[in-house]
Amino acid sequence: MxxxxxxxxxxxxxxxxxxxxxxxxxxxxxxxxxxxxxxxxxxxxxxxxxxxxxxxxxxxxxxxxxxxxxxxxxxxxxxxxxxxxxxxxxxxxxxxxxxxxxxxxxxxxxxxxxxxxxxxxxxxxxxxxxxxxxxxxxxxxxxxxxxxxxGRNGIECNDFKVQVSPDNDKKIISIIGRLSGPKGDVCYHLLNQCIDLDKYQVRIISGTQVDKRFEPFKNQVEFRGYSNDVQTIIAQSDLVIGAGRVAMESLLCGRPTFAIGEASSIGEITADNIQQAMSTNFGDIGKKGLNVDFSILKSQIEKALLQTNCAPEVTELIKENYDLDKIVEQIEIIYQDTFVEKRRQEIPIIMYHRFIKDESEKGVHGTYLDINMLEKHFKLLKRLNIETLTFADLKDSGTVSRLKPGKRYVIITVDDGYKDNYELLLPLLKKYNFKAVVYAVTGESFNRWDVEQADNPEKSVALMSAEQLKILSDSGYVEIGGHTLTHPKLDTLTYEQQFKEINENKTELEKITGKPLASFAYPFGIHNQDSKDIAKQLGYDFAVATNSGPLGMHQDLYQIRRIAIFPRTDVFGLWRKIRGNYVFRKAK
Structure with a gap:
């Protein structure tokens, strides 16, 4: 973006x-x-x-x-x-x-x-x-x-290591932060009321110009100015005083840390008050005005100086809550939420099943498309300069990559794994240099789940062989995805039955293709929470439904909406469905 x-x-x-x-x-x-x-x-x-x-x-x-x-x-x-x-x-x-x-x-x-x-x-x-x-x-x-x-501050936690307690003849207190505004007031009161400047070596690290009120302290306090190497300063300190990011970095270094900001004083950070500290950004945020009783801080600072390190569990909690990678992942999700909801635009994920060459191959259920119409679809995509992605692509580059500026994308999915996918679809993918995701059933040789419907039986259509699936996978144009052994309605099965259907299908397809599978399609789009949990447990990165799930595809990676393509979906019908706002209009 x-x-x-x-x-x-x-x-x-x-x-x-x-x-x-x-x-x-x-x-x-x-x-x-x-x-x-x-x-x-x-x-x-x-x-x-x-x-x-x-x-x-x-x-x-x-x-x-x-x-x-x-x-x-x-x-x-x-x-x-x-x-x-x-x-x-x-x-x-x-x-x-x-x-x-x-x-x-x-x-x-x-x-x-x-x-x-x-x-x-x-x-x-x-x-x-x-x-x-x-x-x-x-x-x-x-x-x-x-x-x-x-969304907390993000810190490159790996850049900070727990430091050995310094062996200073005279203990060093480092106060890090601005000297302007309320933070400047805090620093002044600390120097004037709370720290024995003769007993301790005090360093002030700040990029703010030192104003006149600090003149009386210049012979006893070292005003170091701004520093690009705060970690070394922290490592040399017996106690670090600060708020916000300063406190976090100090705790990552394992140093005793006294959190006081422009709103309140948390005091020495311990396992008992770390949650309170995080909720106030280590004393920077609270009720209006500075709510600190400086008369009691001197004894608290003296007590904190008796510590050699902060508690290890405090350092681990900082890593867990402020790790930069986790924070940026959260921000990327927020960006996607905001962009998709504001623009009411989402990458179209279109769903085909099988392809026919003549009228005699038509089916009862409407899960087919004439191959000539498919080529017209592809020509439209090419004319509109729309590129194709697969879920394997999104696994590698992240879902936010679908919002790349100046690009228009579509994901073509094809369910069940019919033989015509090999005979008719693959040549067109090669011709137009498009990619598709084919979800394959492995426990059947034909569409038994449709044929054996008592009230509305479908004609029998052959599925691909293992050799044909392998050719598709090796072509570079097709990502193979899981689709169960026998194409059941998953929500009618027990947890154990669902696990068998999904797991054995995945194992067989990975053996055939020699590749880990990235995505899974629920048969008929039907699933329950067990289905989603199993797909995630087995290592799938994505699972697609049909017309259920949130409107933003990133908002639930195990219930991604798709747009069905029917026999009567002509070029204009496809254009309506790939504009990006189709799922939003349908959800009204």
């Missing part, structure tokens, strides 16, 4: 670290990430455009909106991700005018006044870095709960 990260800041903040860290990981995953902000200090893999969001006069704000519209159109931006109130206001209007999906990550407590209640300006989805933010914007700003989600 083409993503625009929008920030407003004049110095390095947690929001910038979050945006660039997540953005760089998104770039690594194949997305094109652009940045727009007043300043941008952290390393970023993507173009940066300077825009002075902090200039908030009415004329300036209109200029911001027009410039954002220019960027959106020029760079084919598919989604805007804002990270501040100032930037989100302008982005919200620009996205409204261009129908561009928008996500906002809220990093701190939001101002509450009449205009912010009426005009949230947060776009289609709000990511809250902790539960306290989510609670505030829902209860005080009236943002709908279903438009919010908690």
């Amino acid at each position: 083409n993503i625009l990260m929008a920030l407003s800041q004049l110095e390095v903040t947690g929001a910038e670290v979050y945006a660039t860290t997540v953005g760089n990981q998104l770039s690594h995953r194949g997305h094109q990430v652009f940045y727009v902000s007043d300043t941008l200090t952290k390393k970023h893999n993507g173009p940066f455009f300077k825009l002075r969001f902090n200039k908030r006069s009415v004329p300036r704000r209109f200029w911001h909106v027009f410039y954002l519209i220019y960027l959106i159109k020029k760079h084919n931006i598919q989604l805007v991700h804002a990270h501040s109130r100032a930037s989100s206001w302008s982005c919200h209007l620009a996205c409204k005018l261009t129908a561009t999906p928008m996500v906002t990550t809220v990093h701190g407590r939001q101002p509450v006044h009449s205009s912010s209640k009426k005009f949230h300006a947060m776009g289609d989805k709000v990511i809250c870095v902790c539960e306290s933010i989510q609670q505030q914007i829902v209860t005080e700003l009236g943002v709908e709960l279903n438009k919010t989600v908690v």
Whole structure:
């Protein structure tokens, strides 16, 4: 996807670290990430455009909106991700005018006044870095709960290792964070009231210019300025004091950590208070104003300095909740949710069964298509410059790859594994350089499940042999998928019977093709929770139904909707079904 990260800041903040860290990981995953902000200090893999969001006069704000519209159109931006109130206001209007999906990550407590209640300006989805933010914007700003989600800061956890406790003659306390705003107030009070500056070596690591109120401490405190090597500073420290990302990184290094932010003091992080710490972003988010009793912190800091490391279970909990890969995977899902729901567009997954050459081969159930009409379908896809994907492709590149800018995709699926798939379909796939997914039954030699219907029997049609399935699989044009042994209605079977049907079919097909199967199709589209659980347990990455499941295919990978193609689906009918909005129109 083409993503625009929008920030407003004049110095390095947690929001910038979050945006660039997540953005760089998104770039690594194949997305094109652009940045727009007043300043941008952290390393970023993507173009940066300077825009002075902090200039908030009415004329300036209109200029911001027009410039954002220019960027959106020029760079084919598919989604805007804002990270501040100032930037989100302008982005919200620009996205409204261009129908561009928008996500906002809220990093701190939001101002509450009449205009912010009426005009949230947060776009289609709000990511809250902790539960306290989510609670505030829902209860005080009236943002709908279903438009919010908690998505924590992402950290490259593997970059941090548990450090050996330093052997300092004089214990080192490192205070890391901004010296402006409420965080500056916290640092001042800590130095003035809570830390024995003669007893300990105190380091202040901040990119903020040191103002006059800190002058009295300059002979006792080391003001180091901004550092790109915070991990070394943490490793040298007997105690790290900070909030937000600082606390997380310190805990990943196993160091004793005292969490205090611009809202509250959590104190030394332990297994008993880690959940409270995470829910407040380690003291940064809470009730309005600074709610800290500094008179009691001195003894708490002294106690924390007696520790040599934080509890190992605390470090593991940070890894579990803040791992960058997991966070970016969550963000990619949010992007897909927002894009699909806003645009009401989804990759069409069309479903064929068998193909015929003349009238005599027609069936009773309408699960056939004349091969000449199939070629007309393929010609339409080619004319519209639509490319074909398989589920194996999505397994390799992720479901978000189907939203690649400037591309139109379709997934062609063919159920049951009829012999005509080998004789008629494969030559057309080769001719048009298309790919398809063929779901094969392996326990039958013909369509017994249709033929032996007492009330409406179908004519007998042969299925492919193992040799023919192998040729399809080796051709490079066909992904073979599972479709059970005998094509039963799975919801009528016991768990054990379903497991046998799905497992033995998968085993046989993998033996035939020599490849692991990526996807499975429920016979008749019928399934229950056992069917989904078994497909997942057996290692399938995807399972397709027919007309059931969420409208976004990524929202349930084991109940993916498909669009049926019938004998009367002509070229116009296919065009209607592959426009991308078909499942949304049908679901009305």
